[in-house]
Amino acid sequence: MEFEAVIGLEVHCQLKTQSKIFCNCSADFGAPPNTHTCPVCLGMPGVLPVLNKKVVDYALKLALSTNCTINKKNVFARKHYFYPDLPKGYQISQYELPIAEHGWIEIETPKGGKRRIGITRIHMEEDAGKLIHHDTRPISYVDLNRTGTPLLEIVSEPDIRTPEEAGEYLKRLRELVRYLGISDGNMEEGSLRCDANISLRPKGETKFGTKAELKNMNSFRHVQRALEYEIRRQTALLLDGKQVEQETRLWDEARGVTLPMRGKEEAHDYRYFPDPDLVPLEIDEAWIKEIKKTLPELPQEKRRRFVEEYGLGSDDAMVLTSSKELAEFFEATLKGFNEPKKVANWIMVELMKFLNQDGIEIHECRVTPTHMAELLGLIEKGTISGKMAKEVLEKVYKTGTSPGEIVEKEGLSQVSDEDTLHAVCQEVMDENPKEVEKYRAGKKKVIGFLVGQVMKKTKGKANPKRVNEILIELLG
Amino acid sequence: MKISREEVLHVAELARLKFSNEEIDLFSRQLNDILVYIEKLNELDTEAVPATTHAHELKNRFRDDASSPSLSPEKALENAPEKEGSQFVVPRII
Numbered sequence: 001m002e003f004e005a006v007i008g009l010e011v012h013c014q015l016k017t018q019s020k021i022f023c024n025c026s027a028d029f030g031a032p033p034n035t036h037t038c039p040v041c042l043g044m045p046g047v048l049p050v051l052n053k054k055v056v057d058y059a060l061k062l063a064l065s066t067n068c069t070i071n072k073k074n075v076f077a078r079k080h081y082f083y084p085d086l087p088k089g090y091q092i093s094q095y096e097l098p099i100a101e102h103g104w105i106e107i108e109t110p111k112g113g114k115r116r117i118g119i120t121r122i123h124m125e126e127d128a129g130k131l132i133h134h135d136t137r138p139i140s141y142v143d144l145n146r147t148g149t150p151l152l153e154i155v156s157e158p159d160i161r162t163p164e165e166a167g168e169y170l171k172r173l174r175e176l177v178r179y180l181g182i183s184d185g186n187m188e189e190g191s192l193r194c195d196a197n198i199s200l201r202p203k204g205e206t207k208f209g210t211k212a213e214l215k216n217m218n219s220f221r222h223v224q225r226a227l228e229y230e231i232r233r234q235t236a237l238l239l240d241g242k243q244v245e246q247e248t249r250l251w252d253e254a255r256g257v258t259l260p261m262r263g264k265e266e267a268h269d270y271r272y273f274p275d276p277d278l279v280p281l282e283i284d285e286a287w288i289k290e291i292k293k294t295l296p297e298l299p300q301e302k303r304r305r306f307v308e309e310y311g312l313g314s315d316d317a318m319v320l321t322s323s324k325e326l327a328e329f330f331e332a333t334l335k336g337f338n339e340p341k342k343v344a345n346w347i348m349v350e351l352m353k354f355l356n357q358d359g360i361e362i363h364e365c366r367v368t369p370t371h372m373a374e375l376l377g378l379i380e381k382g383t384i385s386g387k388m389a390k391e392v393l394e395k396v397y398k399t400g401t402s403p404g405e406i407v408e409k410e411g412l413s414q415v416s417d418e419d420t421l422h423a424v425c426q427e428v429m430d431e432n433p434k435e436v437e438k439y440r441a442g443k444k445k446v447i448g449f450l451v452g453q454v455m456k457k458t459k460g461k462a463n464p465k466r467v468n469e470i471l472i473e474l475l476g
Numbered sequence: 477m478k479i480s481r482e483e484v485l486h487v488a489e490l491a492r493l494k495f496s497n498e499e500i501d502l503f504s505r506q507l508n509d510i511l512v513y514i515e516k517l518n519e520l521d522t523e524a525v526p527a528t529t530h531a532h533e534l535k536n537r538f539r540d541d542a543s544s545p546s547l548s549p550e551k552a553l554e555n556a557p558e559k560e561g562s563q564f565v566v567p568r569i570i
C-alpha cells in the first residue's frame with residue numbers, strides 16, 4: 001500500500017523588538033542570566049502587563065504579507081501549565097481571537113510549479129525562560145531573561161505533503177520575516193522554532209490518520225530529516241497492521257531518530273480564559289493602512305519583477321532575492337553598470353563564492369555595488385581581462401580598496417599597445433621553435449600553449465583574444 | 477450536580493493541590509453551590525448582547541517599544557528558595 005504524509009507546521013518566531021511584550025525589560029539576547037527581569041515578567045502578584053505596540057505592528061506586517069484576514073477584535077488569553085521556565089504558571093497568548101487567520105504562503109514545488117500552503121492562524125504570545133540542565137547533579141538552572149519576549153506563532157494548515165515542501169515552506173517564511181525586518185529568522189539560534197504534526201494515510205484517502213507531534217528540531221535540515229524518519233517509522237507500523245500512537249516525539253539528531261517524550265504528558269488541559277489584566281485590542285482600518293504603507297516589496301513580487309524587468313531566469317531571480325540585502329546589492333550595481341545578466345553572474349558566481357567560503361552575508365563584506373559596477377566597467381572597456389577581474393575582485397573583497405585603484409597601483413591594466421604585444425608574441429615564437437613547427441604542420445591546437453606563454457610573460461595583462469589573433473597572423 | 481467529584485479531583489490535580497477525602501467532598505458541594513447560583517444568570521435573555529471579556533470598556537492600552545533598566549539579579553533572586561550565582565535552581569525535570 002502506498003501512503004501519503006499529511007504535515008502541518010507550528011512555527012514560533014521571535015520578534016526583534018527592543019523591549020519585551022508586556023514590560024520594559026530589554027528583549028536582547030546573550031545577557032548574563034536573570035539581568036533582564038522585573039516584577040511583571042517574574043510574575044509577581046499585583047503587577048499589570050501592558051502591551052508593546054510594536055508587537056502588534058509586527059504581527060500585522062506578517063499577517064498582511066501572508067494573505068491573512070485580520071481580526072479587528074483581539075483578546076489575550078491565559079494558557080495554564082506548570083513548568084519551571086514559566087514563573088506565572090500561565091503563558092499570555094491568544095486563543096479564540098488571534099490577530100490573523102486564513103492566510104497562505106506560496107511555495108515552489110520541485111517540478112517548478114507553485115503551491116499554496118494555508119495558514120490557519122497567527123497569534124501573539126510571550127516566550128518562556130530558559131532551562132539549563134546540570135550535567136551530573138539532578139538540578140536545572142533557570143534564566144528568566146527570555147521570559148516575556150515577544151513571539152508570533154504561525155500555524156499552518158495540514159497542507160504539506162513531503163519533507164521537502166516543509167523545508168520550502170520554512171525557507172519562504174524565514175525569507176519573509178527577514179524582509180519585513182521583524183525577526184532574525186535564525187533556526188540555529190532559536191529565533192525561529194518549528195514543531196511538526198505528521199500523520200500518514202493511504203493514497204487517495206481523505207480522512208486524516210493519527211498524528212505524532214515532533215519537537216526539538218533546530219535547523220531546516222533537522223526538520224526534513226525528522227519528517228523523513230517519521231514517515232519511515234509510521235509506514236512500517238501501518239504496514240505491520242499496528243497503530244500510530246498520538247504522542248509528542250523528540251528528534252534526536254545524533255542518533256537520527258524520533259523518540260517519545262516522557263513527562264509533561266497529562267493530556268493538554270490548558271484552561272484558556274481571557275486575561276483580565278489586558279484590555280481588548282481593536283485594530284481599525286487606519287492602522288492596517290498605515291502598516292501596509294511600511295511593507296517592502298516582498299520576495300515573490302521581487303522575483304517576478306526581476307524576471308520581467310531584467311530578463312533573468314527564475315532560478316537566478318530566486319538566488320538574487322533570497323535576501324533583501326542581496327537584491328538591493330544587485331539593483332544598486334545595475335545603476336552603475338546596466339547589464340543585468342552580467343551583473344547577476346558576477347554576483348552569484350564570483351562574489352558569492354567568497355561569501356560562502358567565509359559564511360557571511362553580502363552586507364557584511366567589503367565589496368560595494370559601486371566597486372562591482374566599476375569592476376565590470378573595467379572589463380567592458382578592455383582595461384582588464386575577465387580573468388584578471390576575478391583576481392581584482394578578490395583583492396577588493398579582502399581590502400575594500402576600489403578596483404580602479406587596485407588596477408592602477410598594481411599596474412594590472414592590459415597591455416593593449418600593439419607593438420608591445422607583437423614583440424612579446426615574436427619572442428615567444430622564437431623561444432618555442434618546436435611548437436611553431438607543429439602549428440605550421442597543421443597541429444593548430446598548440447596555439448593555446450603559445451597564448452599561455454604570452455600571458456605568462458605579460459603576467460596576465462594581455463588581452464588573450466588579441467594575442468590569439470596576433471599569433472595566427474604571425475604564424476600564418 | 478453541576479460538577480462531579482472526578483472533575484474536582486482533576487482540577488485539583490492540574491493545580492497541583494492535594495486534598496483529603498473530606499475536603500474533596502466539601503469543595504465539590506461548595507463549587508456545586510456556586511455553579512448553581514451562577515446558573516441563575518442563564519435565565520436572562522442575552523441573545524442580543526455581544527459577548528464580552530471584560531467588565532469595563534477600556535481598549536487599546538499600549539506601551540512604546542523602549543526598554544528601561546531591569547531589576548538587579550540579586551533583587552530578582554531574592555525570593556528564590558534555591559539559587560546558584562545569578563540562576564534559580566530547580567529539581568531537574570527531564
Ligand SMILES: [Zn+2]
Nearest residue numbers: 023025038041
Ligand atoms: Zn520585565
